[in-house]
Amino acid sequence: MNKLLDAFKQTTFQVNGHGPRKIQVLKEAFENLDGQLESEMYGKGKLIEDFQEKMAFVLGKEAAVFFPSGTMAQQIAMRIWCDEKGLKKVAYHPLCHLEVHEEDGLRELHQIESVLLADKTRVIEFEDVAGMKEDAACVLLELPQREIGGQLPDYQTLEAISAYCKEKGIMLHLDGARLFEILPYYEKTAAEICSLFDSVYISFYKGIGGIAGAVLAGDSDFIEKSKIWKRRHGGDLISLYPYYLSADYYFEKRIGKMKQYYEHAKELAGFYNQCYGVTTKPEVPVSNMFHVHFDAPKEEMEQVLTEICVESGIGLSGHIREVTETNSYFEVSVGDLYEILPREKLMDAFKLLDEKMRTKFL
Structure with missing residues (x-):
């Protein structure tokens, strides 16, 4: 039994995200759609093709294809680049999603080995790429780097890495699961950032808040190859319309709110940093996400956060993770819920x- 999660679900107001993942999310997206629209079949049809063309334009690429999952899309991207280069190695951060969350899928399914760049505490810098000890077919950059609080390199670093990879014939791939959330910080369009990369993946269920799904974008030849691999992976379901139609709906609903989420994240991080024994990483967020760290054990912080849920009616988080025996943290992703929070209650x-941190840990 998770007392914190149970208490969190009972709160009147919650701080993070867009709201619970209920069936209503799908019902809202479909409410005003014509029920006589004809779905695609096995990835072909006007609805999905129009959406893919739209996303290719947004990302500034020749073509794009919708995938049911980002895990599938990115493994396929790595496979294509490795096959083209005749080299089964890709380079990325030690806490890259492919390295820590995919049960060695890249290695087991595609026999691709990883070259780890930088250390776990910081983002990849130009020197990490230029100083690689092994050859790699592709370098993958995750923007922002989720597992270290959503940190980002500066834009000049991205430009330098891109130029270096082009010069050396190394493909450059963007894990842009949260691409749209970083546009306010860089003050760039999605297409401007994507122009630095040979291929791009974006997610539709994080900041966008859709049901599921992803898009992979690049030049036409790359995308045609990715469609073949998508079929091999079983990604061409007979119909994917619940995913891409809801993705399109929430993209249109939220793409214009990314700056608002970013500003709210900076404000919220400031509130956390004023509390005893609490710090955020980064101290000033560079997107709508950041991590909140506590100088206290996980079990004790679960009790503190549960008490806050019950006493204030405000849910700060329903989960907390252990860093060490004396430190813990949770992740924050600011969305629509933050703007409806009563300021006095917050x-x-x-x-x-x-008060509770001072009483228990001072």
């Missing part, structure tokens, strides 16, 4: 957090 919740 301040009461942070006052409670500060």
Whole structure:
């Protein structure tokens, strides 16, 4: 039994995200659609092709294809680049999704080995790429780097890495699961950032808040090859319309709110950093996401956060993870819920957090 999660679900207001993943999310997306629209079949049809063309334009690429999952899309991207280069090695951050969350899929399914760049505590810098000790067919950059709080390299670093990879004949892939969330920080369009990369993956269920699904984009030859691999992976379901139609709906609903989410994240991080024994990583967020760290064990922080849920009616988080025996953290992703929070109640919740941290740990 998870007392914190149960208490969190009972709160009147929650701080993070767009709201719970209920069936209503799909019902809302389909509410005003013509029920006589004809779905695609096995990846072919006007609805999905129009959406793919739209996303290719947004990302500034020749073509794009919708995938049921980002895991599938990115493994396929790596396979294509490795096959083209005749080299079964790709380079990325030690905490890259492919390395820590996919049960060695890249290695087991495609016999591709990883070259790890930088260390776990920081983003990849130009020197890490230029100083690679092994050859790699492709370098993958995750923007932002989720597992270290959503940190980002500066834009000049991206430009330098891109130029270096072009010069050396190394393909450059963007794990842009949260691409749209970083546009306000860089003050660039999605197409401008994607122009630095040979291939790009984006997600539709993170900041966009759709049901599931992803898009892979690149030049036409790359995308045609990815469609073949998509079929091999079983990604061509007979119909994918619940996913891409809801993705399109929530893309249109939220793409214009990314700057708002970013500004709210910076404000929220400031509230956390004013509390005793609490810090955020990064201190000032560079997107709508960041990590909140506590100088306290996981079990004790679960109790503190549960008490705040019950006493204030505000849910700061339903989960917390252990860093060490004396430190813990949770992840924040700011979305639509933050703007409807009553400010007075939010301040009461942070006052409670500060008081409880001082009482228990000072």
